[in-house]
Amino acid sequence: MTGITKKIIRTAEAFGASAISRTLNADQLLIVMYHGILPERRAWDHWCQIPADEFRWQIEHLKRHYEVLPLSEIVDRRSTGRPLPPKCAAITFDDGLRNNFEVAFPILRELNVPATMYLATGYVGTDALLWQDRLFAELESFESMELELTSHNLGSHCWDHVATRQQVFDTLLARLKQMPAEQKDCILADICRQTSNAELQNPTRYDFQLMSWDNASEMLDSGLIEIGPHTVNHELLSRLSDKQVHSEITDSHNAVLENLGTSSPSFAFPNGTEADYDQRVFAALKDCGIPAAVTTVSGLNQPSQSLLELKRIGIGADTERWQFRAEVSGMMDALRTLRSSNSDIQEFNRPITEERTVTEFSKVQSW
Numbered sequence: 001m002t003g004i005t006k007k008i009i010r011t012a013e014a015f016g017a018s019a020i021s022r023t024l025n026a027d028q029l030l031i032v033m034y035h036g037i038l039p040e041r042r043a044w045d046h047w048c049q050i051p052a053d054e055f056r057w058q059i060e061h062l063k064r065h066y067e068v069l070p071l072s073e074i075v076d077r078r079s080t081g082r083p084l085p086p087k088c089a090a091i092t093f094d095d096g097l098r099n100n101f102e103v104a105f106p107i108l109r110e111l112n113v114p115a116t117m118y119l120a121t122g123y124v125g126t127d128a129l130l131w132q133d134r135l136f137a138e139l140e141s142f143e144s145m146e147l148e149l150t151s152h153n154l155g156s157h158c159w160d161h162v163a164t165r166q167q168v169f170d171t172l173l174a175r176l177k178q179m180p181a182e183q184k185d186c187i188l189a190d191i192c193r194q195t196s197n198a199e200l201q202n203p204t205r206y207d208f209q210l211m212s213w214d215n216a217s218e219m220l221d222s223g224l225i226e227i228g229p230h231t232v233n234h235e236l237l238s239r240l241s242d243k244q245v246h247s248e249i250t251d252s253h254n255a256v257l258e259n260l261g262t263s264s265p266s267f268a269f270p271n272g273t274e275a276d277y278d279q280r281v282f283a284a285l286k287d288c289g290i291p292a293a294v295t296t297v298s299g300l301n302q303p304s305q306s307l308l309e310l311k312r313i314g315i316g317a318d319t320e321r322w323q324f325r326a327e328v329s330g331m332m333d334a335l336r337t338l339r340s341s342n343s344d345i346q347e348f349n350r351p352i353t354e355e356r357t358v359t360e361f362s363k364v365q366s367w
């Protein structure tokens, strides 16, 4: 997006375009997607980690302009043919990061706003990081570095400043996503060996550690937070065998039930684009009696939207306040539909996935 396009959209938003869009889209369900919430902004922003002050402002905005309901109530109403209230919204968190409990939960409790948190159950209560976060944490500590990965057919990488480091991270993330878990583990172990960062207890590692079952149980007891499954190992489901697909879904569902006694009637697909789930996934969800699932496909949900492919609006560290208002109102979706006639808008159309990780415009770029 050019600076001019940004200014035009921002000006329109300032003159009430978001409010108009919110009214026009009042019959559409808004589901907001978060990952982590940090006490304060870090030096190297990760797209998935939002500072607490911005998060609080966003939740206050949602509370002021929407009826925020538990996702279970929304699923129940949809399943039984009862209408949703106008300007209905739900709030979700993927992965189960500990800062959901330590930072986000106190804000949600203070503001009395419900939310659903999806856990990658194999990591809950351990010190291990999801592989994507482990890669980020390994590289984050080094502004200058050389990585030799030719033995893995990943070439050699070096960086001498932060921007190049981000490119290396994005490149490796995209390549590793396509690999089986064992191959990824082998490569991550090699990266870890080269960075000598295995024991490093830097803030980044802490930011990405997952909550415990006790944390989840305490939030559940508040009556505000629902907990749902997000697979065991956070692998892309469509790339797994039939047996693995079934076990990733049923085992994570059972882990939530066994540890908490109850589970949200919804599931979150890892990575969550249309390429990341298939009919086998729907069959496994049916076997578990899970009637709904959330994707990372960006958009609001029409009343006819399938409960098994609910769209969400992803919020990241780079989401400015005017942009947040525009995104959740559905205004940005309307602009995305114009992308074919305006190349500037294409920037907005990139899938909101967990590989969108960095502050893309907030600090230096032409936005």
Ligand SMILES: [Zn+2]
Pocket (backbone or CB within 6 Å): 094, 095, 230, 234, 269, 270, 271, 354
């Ligand atoms: Zn995830």
